[in-house]
Amino acid sequence: MSATYKATGINLKASPLGEYDRLLTILTKEFGLVRAVAPGSRKHQSSLRGRSGLFVINQLLIVKGRSLDKIIQAESLESFTGLGQDLGKLTAAQYLAELTLFQALSEQPQNELYSLLQEHLSRIEQLPREATLACLTQGIFHLLALAGLAPQVHHCCLTNQSLTPASETGRVGFNSKLGGVVLRLQKSFSAADQTAASPLGSKVEQNLASSARSGAIAPAARGHFPTSTDQSTPLNAVELALLQQLSKPEIVRSDGSLLSAPADAAQPSVDAWLTVERVLRHYAEYHLERSIRSASLVDSCFLSSPAFES
Numbered sequence: 501m502s503a504t505y506k507a508t509g510i511n512l513k514a515s516p517l518g519e520y521d522r523l524l525t526i527l528t529k530e531f532g533l534v535r536a537v538a539p540g541s542r543k544h545q546s547s548l549r550g551r552s553g554l555f556v557i558n559q560l561l562i563v564k565g566r567s568l569d570k571i572i573q574a575e576s577l578e579s580f581t582g583l584g585q586d587l588g589k590l591t592a593a594q595y596l597a598e599l600t601l602f603q604a605l606s607e608q609p610q611n612e613l614y615s616l617l618q619e620h621l622s623r624i625e626q627l628p629r630e631a632t633l634a635c636l637t638q639g640i641f642h643l644l645a646l647a648g649l650a651p652q653v654h655h656c657c658l659t660n661q662s663l664t665p666a667s668e669t670g671r672v673g674f675n676s677k678l679g680g681v682v683l684r685l686q687k688s689f690s691a692a693d694q695t696a697a698s699p700l701g702s703k704v705e706q707n708l709a710s711s712a713r714s715g716a717i718a719p720a721a722r723g724h725f726p727t728s729t730d731q732s733t734p735l736n737a738v739e740l741a742l743l744q745q746l747s748k749p750e751i752v753r754s755d756g757s758l759l760s761a762p763a764d765a766a767q768p769s770v771d772a773w774l775t776v777e778r779v780l781r782h783y784a785e786y787h788l789e790r791s792i793r794s795a796s797l798v799d800s801c802f803l804s805s806p807a808f809e810s
Contacts, residue, residue, distance in 0.1 A: 507531055507560050508577070510617060512597045514554060516542065522552045523568070526560070527600060527617065532610040536562055536569040548574055555580040555593055555621060578618075582625040588801040592624050592636035594794040599640065602788050603647045616646055623752070631756035633773040633802050640780045641746035649787050651680035651780070653743040658682050665737040665744070672740055673732025674779040676786040681740065682732055733779050738772045743779075770802055 509528035517523040522538045541548035551558050551574040561573035583593045600617050604610055620639035624632055644650050655662055657678045673684045735743070745751050751759055757767055781795050 504561065504563050504572075505531070507534060507562060508614075509534060509558060509560060510614065510621075511552065511554055511556050511558070512601055514552060520546075522548075524552055524571070525601065527604055527610060527614055528560075529611045529614045530609055531606070532608050533601070533604045533606045534562070534569060536560075536571050537565075538571045538574075550579075551576050553579070555583055555597070557618070580621055580625050583621070586629055586632075587797075588629055588632045589624050591794060591797045591801045592632050592639075593621055595636060595792065595798070596620055596624075596639045596643065598792055598794050599643045599784065599788075602790050603643070612646060613643075616642055627752060627754065628756040631752045633770065633777065633798075634752050634756075634758070634768075636798075637742075637773060637777045637780065638746050638751055640777070640784065644780070644784060644787075645747065649784075650747065651676075651743075651783050653681050653740075653746075656681065656683045663740065663744075665741040670734075670736070673734045674743075674783070675732040676779070676783040678732075680783075681735070681743065684732055684734065733775070733782075735775070735779075736772075738768050739775050742768060742772060742776050746776075774799065774802065 507526075507528040507530045509526035511524050512527055513525035515523050517537060520540050520542045522541045524536055524538055526534045526536060528534050538548045538552040540546045541552040543549065548571065550556070552571075556576055557578040557580075558574040558576055560571055563570045563572055580593070583589045596617060600613060604613055620635065620642065623635045624639075627635060641650065651674075653663075656672075657675065657680050661683065663672060663681060663683075671683055672681055674680065675682050745758075745760055748759075753759055761767065777795075777798060781792060781798075785791055
């Protein structure tokens with residue numbers, strides 16, 4: 501970077517600095533994550549006050565400093581003001597921002613990640629609030645896919661058997677450690693059962709053990725979720741169907757209904773969407789080895805609102 505550089509970025513995090521400044525964490529197209537001071541932005545008359553808010557997209561002119569860069573000019577391009585007017589939408593936006601921060605890199609272009617986050621923030625803001633949970637859940641899946649961490653949802657992680665919602669009702673579960681959806685068996689692939697396990701089960705355990713030794717699965721995270729399929733989170737046919745649709749570019753109509761469902765069909769319940777969000781949350785936390793703090797508000801936001809009641 502030169503002493504002064506230009507960047508287009510989304511404000512993902514802001515914290516007070518000194519008496520009048522803010523320290524911003526910004527996802528930029530050109531340079532990835534940038535931490536920069538917005539001087540005087542907490543003053544009422546500051547031109548940077550509104551431009552240093554969360555989820556504001558700015559064209560920035562930044563001076564590189566010894567420890568922290570400093571914003572000397574900002575021109576707002578988009579502000580997503582609708583997010584701050586609804587607690588559910590704001591929670592969903594913060595959730596996606598937190599996931600983005602976990603995977604964003606510094607000092608290298610992050611154009612795909614930037615564009616993906618911008619697209620999902622726009623959907624959350626513009627679609628009816630009844631669609632917020634669906635938009636959030638698909639945003640989580642798309643961010644995981646971009647990071648190369650999308651769970652396997654169309655085939656059993658153990659047998660590679662193709663799974664369809666109608667035929668597998670009550671027989672499938674989601675297991676974060678095994679990598680996605682599995683047929684729910686009655687036998688655990690524990691160390692004591694290795695001699696009796698099927699060749700396929702032994703192969704899976706060997707792969708997991710190899711991943712642990714190589715560092716692909718961190719020791720601190722390995723104990724968070726069970727390896728046995730009978731301890732997986734059970735999924736019903738609706739929940740499996742929702743998981744299998746999340747990889748599509750879009751799943752929600754402008755009125756908040758699912759694109760794949762007939763216009764007069766019953767829409768998935770809030771409970772179904774919450775189950776899908778939870779399994780993806782646990783999966784993301786397991787593989788990213790980080791807790792998603794914003795997710796703690798999801799249940800209270802969506803279960804307490806009349807617009808989201810089943």
